[in-house]
Amino acid sequence: xxxxxxxxxxxxxxxxxxxxxxxxxxxxxxxxxxxxxxxxxxxxxxxxxxxxxxxxxxxxxxxxxxxxxxxxxxxxxxxxxxxxxxxxxxxxxxxxxxxxxxxxxxxxx
Numbered sequence: 001x002x003x004x005x006x007x008x009x010x011x012x013x014x015x016x017x018x019x020x021x022x023x024x025x026x027x028x029x030x031x032x033x034x035x036x037x038x039x040x041x042x043x044x045x046x047x048x049x050x051x052x053x054x055x056x057x058x059x060x061x062x063x064x065x066x067x068x069x070x071x072x073x074x075x076x077x078x079x080x081x082x083x084x085x086x087x088x089x090x091x092x093x094x095x096x097x098x099x100x101x102x103x104x105x106x107x108x109x
Contacts (some may be wrong), residue, residue, distance in 0.1 A: 014072040028065025045049040
C-alpha cells in the first residue's frame, strides 16, 4: 500500500529547507510508548502553501491503531522538540485503504 501524507501549517509557515520527519506509529497499546513502524524525511518546499511538505510511504499494511506524527525542526535539532519547531498536535489515524492524509503542524511557542 502506498500512503501519501501532506503536511499543512496552521498559521506561521516553517522556513524553506527546514528538515521534516514524518512517522507512522502504532498507538494501539495503552501505557507504552508508540512503536515507530515507518519513517520518511524531507524538507519544507519553497513557496508551497498550504502544503509545506509531502511524503509517500510504501508499506504492505498497517495495524489498526496506526497514526501519523510529524515534525518540522526549525531549530535544526532532530533529537528534541524545541521552541519554534512545528509538530502535530492532533491524532491522524491511518485507514486501511491507503487514502491520502492531510496532517496539520503547529508552531511550538
